[in-house]
Amino acid sequence: MKIPHILVSWCVICCVSGQNFMGSSGRDDLFSATSNLEELLTREGEIVRMVDKYLQAAQERLDTIRSYVNDYRHLTGSGSRGSDTGVGALSSVVAHPIDAYLLLKRLTVEWGMVEDAMTHHANATAGLVQRVLLFREHSTFPDLDDLHGAAVALVRLQDTYRLNMTTLPAGAFTGVGQHTHEFQSVKQLTARDCLFLGKHAFNKGYYDKAIEWFEAALDLVEGAGDRSVPREEIEPFLTAAMNVHDDILEKRGPRGVDWQTNPVPMDKTLAKKLRYSSVAQDTFMPKLYQHQTDQEEEEHYTRLCRGEKLRPSSIESVLVCRYSDNGEAYLRLMPLQLEEMSLDPYIIVMHNFLTDTQTQAVIERAKPRLTASRHRSPDGGFVSSMVRTSKNAWLREADSKDDMMTKMTMKIEKATGLEALAPSAGEDYQVANYGIGGLYVTHTDYLMINPDPAAYLPWEHFIGDRYGTFMVYLSDVEAGGATVFPRAGVTIWPRRGSAAFWWNLYRSGTGDENTRHGACPVLHGSKWISNKWIHYNDQFLKHNCGLNTWDKLSYP
Structure with a gap:
């Protein structure tokens, strides 16, 4: 079955305007970090102040012009715009000497004032446009790539969290995670917005979600009387999307790497x-602690993001919360508040590891340095894409004049029993901020997976792979934004000041596939985290290799 021309045209337009919606114009995108959006709102405030000042002056000029027009209509009795006044009526007006005098006054003195008002209005308009253009040239403003990226992010949120399409166009949805109350936007989507989002959903292979957006657009036109787009423009897209949806489902199945459909066709005949x-009788069975296909991993990821429990009670019942000083005198008076999230692989959360003052200080130092986050591509290089929608900055201990970052690292050393301060032992702090639907798909933190030693630099061989990950949550997240481990069935909800820690490698230095993890999309709020990756080779004095390849560490 051929894809209808109307959708082929859209795909071509979309692909040309922004390949992967991540900085194709040669600059960092704006939608992938809330800090950028906050700054953008401030810049918009500057433009609004310019326009408001213009409007106040323009109103005075318009009042002068309107007064002139109204005086004429009142005098001649021509109340409606464009109505003609008879010759007799005109004669009666100019017959009176005072009216004749006022006519001359209007066409000399008052017309001069009107002419000045119109000239100043035109000049002010041109001046405002020039000032705004100049302001935009010297500031960073969004382009169409940012809009496309935000649209795809919104579709991903809809898909991951199964947002109710009855209320979502009106800006209402129920949160997941620590806050499950309803969130309401200030403004609502129009039918034109829903059509736009449906096109993006289709273009990214979310055929089931595209249909929902097109149907939402029709509902707004028919039910709410929305006139932003005619019904006749929506219906061809909805019909074409349904046909492609069923064709893909019949030929390729309901889900793949770059497409997804409903499990049952839209066509009632095919559905029989x-x-x-x-299909309705199929039940999901978790597949933990073993290899997962891409589709299985995605299914586990999204279910954990939504807060579903995938582990049996026999695993979760042995997990405890406890205090620990890890054998360090420094921690004896203020022990670590440990919450065990998993014993295999070993994953813990250290609550209240940093204070609010410390977390805010890290955020403020990182803000000026934020750039688009990158991830390792299949060819070994680093790229930006929709796989990881966030911005990050790197902070060094040596850059901190007040030793705050150094003291943080020293505390991490005492909490984990690892060497982390030396450049060969620990990486610089990576601080990341996630924007609209900000996420990082499932991945491993350890990087040295190529069996060919020549694939890595001498320095990488010298320091070894990433032994452990120490991740501090620098902000609360109102909804979504969890860290999940699809193979281990673990979900960690962000809490400001808390830190998650896990071992990425077996004691032999081999990567533990069960530590594959991802960052769930931020549904509401702003997510800030800081990662400290600790490398393997500098730990040789503290941790033996183990008796076999698969020996693991399980502390602190």
């Missing part, structure tokens, strides 16, 4: 086929 009769 025997192959779809048992």
